[in-house]
Amino acid sequence: MISNVLKPPYRAATLDDTPAMAELVNIAGEGLPHYLWANMADEKISPWDIGQQRARRESGAFSYRNTVIHEVGNRVVAALIGYPLPVEPQVDRFDDLPQMFVPLQQLEDLVPATWYINALATYSEHRGKGYGTELLSIAGQLAAQQACRGLSLIVSDANSGALRLYERLGFEAIDSRPMLKDSWENPGKHWVLLARMRRVGEQATT
Numbered sequence: 029m030i031s032n033v034l035k036p037p038y039r040a041a042t043l044d045d046t047p048a049m050a051e052l053v054n055i056a057g058e059g060l061p062h063y064l065w066a067n068m069a070d071e072k073i074s075p076w077d078i079g080q081q082r083a084r085r086e087s088g089a090f091s092y093r094n095t096v097i098h099e100v101g102n103r104v105v106a107a108l109i110g111y112p113l114p115v116e117p118q119v120d121r122f123d124d125l126p127q128m129f130v131p132l133q134q135l136e137d138l139v140p141a142t143w144y145i146n147a148l149a150t151y152s153e154h155r156g157k158g159y160g161t162e163l164l165s166i167a168g169q170l171a172a173q174q175a176c177r178g179l180s181l182i183v184s185d186a187n188s189g190a191l192r193l194y195e196r197l198g199f200e201a202i203d204s205r206p207m208l209k210d211s212w213e214n215p216g217k218h219w220v221l222l223a224r225m226r227r228v229g230e231q232a233t234t
Contacts, residue, residue: 033173034096034166036099037100038099038162038166039096040095041095041107042092043092045092045104045107046080046083046084046092047076047080048097048104048107049079049090049092049095049107049109050076050079050080050083051151052104052106052107052147052149052151053079053083053090053107053109053149054079055149055150056109056148057147058184058187058216059213059214060214061090062075065078065082089109090146094109094111094146095107095109096109096166098150098159098162100154105150105151105154105159106150106151107147108145108147108148108163108164108166108167109146110143110144110145111143111144112144112174112176113139113140113141113142113143113144114141117136128208128209128210128212130208131205131206131207131219132182132219134205135204135205135219136180136182138221139180139202139221139223140177141176142177142178142179142180143167143171143174143178143179144180144181145167145179145181146181148163148164148167148181160193161193161197164179167179168224171226172226176226177226178223178224180202180221180222180223181199181221181222181223182219182220183222184214184216184219185204185216185217185218185220186215186216186217187216191220191222194222195222199223200223200224201222202221202222203220203221204218204220205218205219206218206219207219
């Protein structure tokens with residue numbers, strides 16, 4: 029359970045947090061989530077409405093059930109979304125995926141049984157305060173609690189700030205794949221898979 033390792037100002041997300049979750053996952057995804065939601069929207073429902081609907085799901089990758097929230101003064105300022113990857117990657121899944129997601133799934137399949145960080149983001153006015161580092165520490169505790177091999181994540185090669193943070197915290201580049209962008213605009217050229225594996229006997233830290 030996520031709540032077992034959390035202490036204020038960190039807590040498990042609730043349905044009331046889904047507006048902030050949609051904004052923060054879009055920040056973490058450098059606009060890709062909004063691009064996808066916009067392709068699903070019409071005159072009756074906005075891209076942000078779709079994002080919030082997806083955040084309200086009880087299952088799936090982007091769900092409030094997989095989300096840790098950081099609050100300041102009863103306002104959400106940062107979030108971590110993550111979950112364990114399967115021990116054995118599923119097969120024959122690429123035919124059902126949009127092409128731009130194929131390289132991401134290929135990279136995920138290289139780190140089975142890790143705790144995958146789907147999104148980690150802080151609102152711009154609250155950056156530089158260590159919230160990202162604290163959320164990564166929580167991710168490490170959750171990975172240990174769920175007997176995962178370590179932590180993994182994927183980031184654009186153009187996101188130099190995120191790459192520096194992760195490398196400083198012990199993540200190593202495992203592999204990369206060229207981005208397939210469709211009409212989504214991003215300065216990156218490749219998706220980079222990073223991982224930090226647990227050492228034998230390593231315990232979770234607070």
